Amino acid sequence: DTAVSQTPKYLVTQMGNDKSIKCEQNLGHDTMYWYKQDSKKFLKIMFSYNNKELIINETVPNRFSPKSPDKAHLNLHINSLELGDSAVYFCASSPDRAYEQYFGPGTRLTVT
Amino acid sequence: AQKVTQAQTEISVVEKEDVTLDCVYETRDTTYYLFWYKQPPSGELVFLIRRNSFDEQNEISGRYSWNFQKSTSSFNFTITASQVVDSAVYFCALASGGYQKVTFGIGTKLQVIP
Numbered sequence: 001d002t003a004v005s006q007t008p009k010y011l012v013t014q015m016g017n018d019k020s021i022k023c024e025q026n027l028g029h030d031t032m033y034w035y036k037q038d039s040k041k042f043l044k045i046m047f048s049y050n051n052k053e054l055i056i057n058e059t060v061p062n063r064f065s066p067k068s069p070d071k072a073h074l075n076l077h078i079n080s081l082e083l084g085d086s087a088v089y090f091c092a093s094s095p096d097r098a099y100e101q102y103f104g105p106g107t108r109l110t111v112t
Numbered sequence: 113a114q115k116v117t118q119a120q121t122e123i124s125v126v127e128k129e130d131v132t133l134d135c136v137y138e139t140r141d142t143t144y145y146l147f148w149y150k151q152p153p154s155g156e157l158v159f160l161i162r163r164n165s166f167d168e169q170n171e172i173s174g175r176y177s178w179n180f181q182k183s184t185s186s187f188n189f190t191i192t193a194s195q196v197v198d199s200a201v202y203f204c205a206l207a208s209g210g211y212q213k214v215t216f217g218i219g220t221k222l223q224v225i226p
Binding site: 033041042044048088098100102105106 | 145147149151155156157158159162164201203207213214215216218219221
């Protein structure tokens with residue numbers, strides 16, 4: 001029943017590890033996003049996909065790699081995790097880029 | 113370049129007071145979209161409203177109202193008779209530049225004191 005789901009909800013890992021966060025939406029939307037929210041609640045877009053095509057790639061280290069196997073899924077893989085990667089990562093979807101976004105519950109990543 | 117400014121980082125009001133959250137935006141595009149989102153303490157982000165640049169009509173939804181003024185590049189949000197459940201961080205956002213990018217403001221943390 002959940003519109004936008006993310007797994008896992010919490011992720012604790014050590015520096016240097018590689019981890020993935022999965023996102024799925026069942027709203028039939030064409031556009032999906034990844035955002036990073038830091039400890040000060042600042043929300044910054046990282047990537048945006050439209051119909052599986054990458055349309056936004058903000059200034060994000062290339063250790064972050066999004067993958068969209070189909071319109072309903074947008075996963076985020078992070079290599080060589082660093083302390084500064086600790087944040088809450090939100091996935092979102094929207095019918096199109098000009099429309100409102102529906103957010104997943106977030107994944108709290110803690111790098112130790 | 114596009115920019116969203118929410119000058120109020122934190123606001124505290126006593127329950128039943130009215131409160132206005134300010135949002136000022138910058139964009140060179142003539143067509144753009146503005147949004148407000150709510151993030152309660154539980155952490156999820158909830159869409160509240162979307163407004164396009166050609167529609168300056170104000171909107172009211174229950175205790176919530178929005179005032180869009182292109183002349184001052186502002187899209188302010190008013191909560192009437194605030195309640196404790198309104199305590200949250202509220203984000204204003206702008207989509208322009210071919211809608212390729214959505215820029216969020218830094219958010220305004222609203223605390224409603226019982």
